[in-house]
């Protein structure tokens with residue numbers, strides 16, 4: 001059994017193993033093609049520690065660049081204040 005969230009209906013569905021259409025092993029993750037009991041179409045779910053790590057690294061990089069942009073903006077504002 002497998003718990004999935006249908007991207008169409010946004011509902012959580014408990015799926016029997018026989019509904020798994022294919023399992024593809026990639027270097028970073030495993031892709032499961034699952035026939036959805038909620039909407040009837042096939043959704044792909046990716047699992048794996050390295051896949052999760054890569055996603056986390058991307059999210060952290062986004063946070064860092066947002067912080068750097070905010071720091072640069074406040075530095076510019078402070079410079080304008082000293083000139084005034």
Ligand SMILES: [Zn+2]
Pocket residue numbers: 006007008009036037038039040041043
């Ligand atoms: Zn679905």
